[in-house]
Amino acid sequence: MHLNFIYPNESELQWSILIVLYPFLTGLVAGAFILASLERVFQVAAVKPTYRLALLTALAFLLVAPLPLQLHLGHPERSLEMYLTPHRSSAMAMFGFVYLWYLMVVLLLEIWLDYRRDIVLLSRSSTGFLRVIYKIMTLGSDNISERSLHLDERVGWIITVIGIPSAFLLHGYVGFIFGSIKANPWWNSPLMPVVFIFSAMVSGIAAVMLLYMLLTKLRGFKIDIACVDTIAKYLFYIFIIDFSLEMLDLIHRIYEADESFRSLDFMVHTSLWIPHVIIQILLGTLVPIGILGATQVLPLAEHMRKKLYVIAGSLTMIGIFAMRWNVVIGGQLFSKSLLGYTTYTLHLGSREGLGTAIFLTILPLGILYVLVKLLPPWQHESLSLN
């Protein structure tokens, strides 16, 4: 709707679908890591089959997470300058260090420590180029004595404990960037980082649950129903917290009803009605919460529960993507004049188009495929000391 109340810098949306994708990808990273930490720190033994898969999923998505930003900004070579000459007063610039910390100190180190025994054994049993890769990954040490593995376990535990606030920081930071923009009433809320963290946990847990079920099925193995039941239970609990926080934010906005409220309310009832109310809240939140709730209270057969988990998990992913969409795109659809509105046209083939977004969503799955081949998450038991 064009009412001639749009300022010149608002008629064209600057943050495209790639900026929608970015918090979606980092959210999956943080959520997958939190799921892994359930087993490691909180001793939830039932989710053990997904522990390594969750770590590898987090790594695959984390490696791709900066790409949408670099494609959006252009000149990817300049991103190095963020590290060489960091601007300490810029939240976006300092995020580079949060990313690097999470990648190098938390995720890579935890994966390396957990896989070290397997890496050493694989470096002994493999041949050719793979052997060279595994040898490099051992860092020249093939000591897998009981004491050294015990040390790995202890250090790994400490890293996971550090990793939990780091995962919160990683995704809370993304929420912080939106929440701290005081010029935009759709974004400006101190609840934004918290909502982002919980929605990240929801999407990451749902993604690992779906990936675990899919990969186990593809490998021809039986899905560990106790494991999936436990994941679904945690997904249900965290989803309820996430939904409550989002509703708290909504109720607060309705009750406060500041000068921006009428404009935002109009937007929610027009251009954002389908993506926000129908897809995000109804299909992507209430329906999966209802399904997950039903699996908690009804005595459903195993095959039925599995099907419901797949439906709930898939709807959850759609719902969380819609949440990112509604935050990023929704926050640019109205004018600061609070009287004018604009529209977003999603192109298919451009640098920031739908095609690129689909490619960047599939790319982490390709990386995960390579990682799973290189570091099989389910090989721990089958590898023996010889």
Added chain:
Amino acid sequence: MNRFKDSEHLLRVVGVFLVGVTLFLCLRAWFVPKSFGEFGHYRGDSLAEIAALPIIHAGHETCETCHTDVLEVKKAGKHANVNCEACHGPQAKHADDPGSVKPLLPDTSVLCARCHEASSAKPKWFPAVITAEHSMGMPCNTCHTSHSPKIQGDKK
């Protein structure tokens, strides 16, 4: 050394990190210009370099010393406050040597649309058209006079 036998691999990780940090510091020392941060978050030397660049704009007062006829037309019209070089581009070379450096006339079908293409961001009082419908690719100065953009032949 035997004391560290079982933690040697961890020391190797620490070593890898130290090598990484050292490499980063070396790269930083190599890439970041010496004058960076001298006055602010930019290269200090850039101030002197920018100041030394040749001046390319002549300024409207220079243009008006010769083109008095255009000045008279402009003064009376809506474009009175639009500087000459906003449309004609930087003309310092032409001002220095008007005889041999002749500026090219801009293509009005492109130039005028930069300001007068209709957009939701423009206030209602500002003259704007959808050029594809309004002129269908024809240069604007077929009908309008550029320096005082009324319709040619119109007395007003």
